[in-house]
Amino acid sequence: MELRPAKARLAQGHAERLGILGTGLHVDAAWRRWMLMSVGPLALFAIWYVAHEQAWVTQRLLPSPVRTLQSIWTNMTQGGMGEDFLRTLWRTLQSFGIAAVFGVPLGIVVGANAKIYRSIEFLVDFFRSTPATAMFPLFMILFGLGDFAKIAIAAFAAWLVILFNVAYGVMNARQTRILAARVMGASRLRIFRDVLFYECLPQTFVGLRTAVSLALVVIVVAEMFIGGDDGLGKRIIDSQITFDMPQLYGTILVSGVLGYGLNLVFLTLETRLVHWAGRS
Amino acid sequence: MADLTWFTPGTHITVRGLRKSFGGNPVYVGFDIDLPKGRIVSVFGPNGCGKSTFINMVAGLLPFDGGEILFEGKTIRETRIGYVFQNYREALFPWQRALDNIHYPLKLMGVPRAERNRRIEELVAGFDLKFDLHRYPYELSGGQQQTVSIMRSLVIEPEVLFLDEPFSALDYEMTLIMRDQLQKVLIARGTTAVLVSHDLEEAIYLADKLLLLTRRPSRIAEFLDIPLPRPRSPATLTDTEFVRIKAHALEVFQTAVRGS
Ligand SMILES: Nc1ncnc2c1ncn2[C@@H]1O[C@H](COP(=O)(O)OP(=O)(O)OP(=O)(O)O)[C@@H](O)[C@H]1O
Ligand SMILES: [Mg+2]
Numbered sequence: 001m002e003l004r005p006a007k008a009r010l011a012q013g014h015a016e017r018l019g020i021l022g023t024g025l026h027v028d029a030a031w032r033r034w035m036l037m038s039v040g041p042l043a044l045f046a047i048w049y050v051a052h053e054q055a056w057v058t059q060r061l062l063p064s065p066v067r068t069l070q071s072i073w074t075n076m077t078q079g080g081m082g083e084d085f086l087r088t089l090w091r092t093l094q095s096f097g098i099a100a101v102f103g104v105p106l107g108i109v110v111g112a113n114a115k116i117y118r119s120i121e122f123l124v125d126f127f128r129s130t131p132a133t134a135m136f137p138l139f140m141i142l143f144g145l146g147d148f149a150k151i152a153i154a155a156f157a158a159w160l161v162i163l164f165n166v167a168y169g170v171m172n173a174r175q176t177r178i179l180a181a182r183v184m185g186a187s188r189l190r191i192f193r194d195v196l197f198y199e200c201l202p203q204t205f206v207g208l209r210t211a212v213s214l215a216l217v218v219i220v221v222a223e224m225f226i227g228g229d230d231g232l233g234k235r236i237i238d239s240q241i242t243f244d245m246p247q248l249y250g251t252i253l254v255s256g257v258l259g260y261g262l263n264l265v266f267l268t269l270e271t272r273l274v275h276w277a278g279r280s
Numbered sequence: 281m282a283d284l285t286w287f288t289p290g291t292h293i294t295v296r297g298l299r300k301s302f303g304g305n306p307v308y309v310g311f312d313i314d315l316p317k318g319r320i321v322s323v324f325g326p327n328g329c330g331k332s333t334f335i336n337m338v339a340g341l342l343p344f345d346g347g348e349i350l351f352e353g354k355t356i357r358e359t360r361i362g363y364v365f366q367n368y369r370e371a372l373f374p375w376q377r378a379l380d381n382i383h384y385p386l387k388l389m390g391v392p393r394a395e396r397n398r399r400i401e402e403l404v405a406g407f408d409l410k411f412d413l414h415r416y417p418y419e420l421s422g423g424q425q426q427t428v429s430i431m432r433s434l435v436i437e438p439e440v441l442f443l444d445e446p447f448s449a450l451d452y453e454m455t456l457i458m459r460d461q462l463q464k465v466l467i468a469r470g471t472t473a474v475l476v477s478h479d480l481e482e483a484i485y486l487a488d489k490l491l492l493l494t495r496r497p498s499r500i501a502e503f504l505d506i507p508l509p510r511p512r513s514p515a516t517l518t519d520t521e522f523v524r525i526k527a528h529a530l531e532v533f534q535t536a537v538r539g540s
Contacts, residue, residue: 174370175370176370177371177373179365180372182341183340183361183362183363184436185385185388185389186388194384198373201375275375275416276375280372280418
């Protein structure tokens with residue numbers, strides 16, 4: 001929900017690319033939008049820079065933004081940060097994939113059957129509210145310290161989010177549309193395929209987007225605390241131990257880029273595939 | 281009970297001994313009526329008297345507790361029907377373009393593409409559309425969306441068309457246009473139609489017969505003929521015969537509301 005503005009912006013960008021706003025205006029508007037959007041980040045870097053220069057905070061704790069960006073560059077080109085980035089991305093996508101494969105069909109079944117939904121509603125809500133991190137030790141005992149433990153725990157957390165959202169989407173399908181299909185002679189199977197599937201798609205996408213963000217969070221934390229020797233989480237913890245502040249800040253920024261990028265990809269897919277969401 | 285496979289000539293829908301209650305509250309307790317073939321019947325009555333319940337039972341969308349409903353001796357399953365919902369926003373499929381929405385019921389029937397196109401072209405010719413059917417429903421105005429809904433229900437050439445307050449979510453100007461559009465198409469096709477309206481003027485304007493219902497449990501307050509000539513136009517609304525019928529219907533309605 002907090003991503004609505006981003007979505008609106010995307011839709012607007014879409015309109016502009018299609019030239020709906022007219023050509024002359026369109027270049028201008030796009031420019032102004034970019035300028036406005038860069039005000040915040042530039043201001044942050046400026047404040048950061050001044051804070052460092054004026055030593056508002058001990059310089060040891062706050063390296064300059066330039067040093068931080070340099071550290072990202074060197075770590076990327078020689079320090080293996082690129083690999084860490086890819087490892088974290090790959091683990092996130094694996095857990096997300098598992099969660100989606102098991103979450104979407106189950107969510108449809110649960111949502112289509114009020115009795116099943118009511119009987120597991122509490123469980124889903126309970127585990128959704130349980131911090132995934134609280135289950136780390138359990139998953140370590142169950143699955144060891146390897147990659148699979150990390151992926152399993154992130155997949156579990158993401159799975160619950162997807163399950164819940166898909167079920168919710170199915171349950172809130174407009175009854176009138178289902179009736180309309182029935183009156184036109186659609187069989188139960190056709191109603192499922194032609195109506196319910198599309199009806200739950202917007203909410204499914206909300207679930208998928210939330211799930212991928214959550215999977216990333218859990219993976220990064222798991223990389224910090226469950227053994228292993230790669231991933232952005234591991235690099236962050238290492239920077240802390242060796243007190244390499246530029247690398248610490250740099251890795252945080254890179255993790256942010258990863259999270260933001262994933263979100264952007266899902267938002268783009270969403271506006272393309274679920275064009276009717278919120279408009280009908 | 282009479283053998284309903286035999287029906288009076290000119291009758292399309294025969295309802296006998298219809299019973300329905302919600303949680304012990306009866307809405308229909310033995311309801312009988314004959315609805316004529318190829319005619320438009322308007323249903324009018326007090327709020328909550330069971331108008332929607334009635335057409336939903338006849339249309340097979342709502343199960344009933346007892347009685348029988350037959351269409352020239354056939355059951356609802358053997359009858360091709362169309363249904364236009366009040367809430368067009370929630371009745372059309374927003375993931376499909378308007379045109380694909382109209383294709384959908386034909387696809388369900390397994391009509392091949394070429395034939396579908398031919399039928400839709402024919403249908404479009406009967407409407408004077410001022411918008412593009414290649415748009416998505418949410419890009420259309422309310423009246424345009426309801427026009428698409430009506431087209432979707434007519435494209436299968438239904439034997440009976442049901443409409444539950446189809447225009448009540450539209451503004452007055454749009455309502456006037458839509459009434460005439462609907463009248464034109466239904467008359468040209470000779471489709472039997474059952475229309476629920478909460479607007480007495482509209483109910484009379486469109487109808488060949490007006491069914492006035494009492495408060496629940498619903499009975500027929502009166503089932504009157506509307507012998508006004510067709511095609512009717514806005515001038516009809518001030519016609520002395522129209523005004524007389526409306527005054528009479530209003531009187532019946534008020535008596536029905538006060539209770540029997
Ligand atoms: N699913 C339901 N469960 C319980 N009661 C119902 C249900 N549907 C309808 N009723 C009741 O049955 C009565 C008839 O309802 P119906 O919707 O048919 O009335 P209506 O004449 O269409 O009213 P309106 O003018 O408001 O459209 C109402 O009193 C309503 O409260
Ligand atoms: Mg009603």
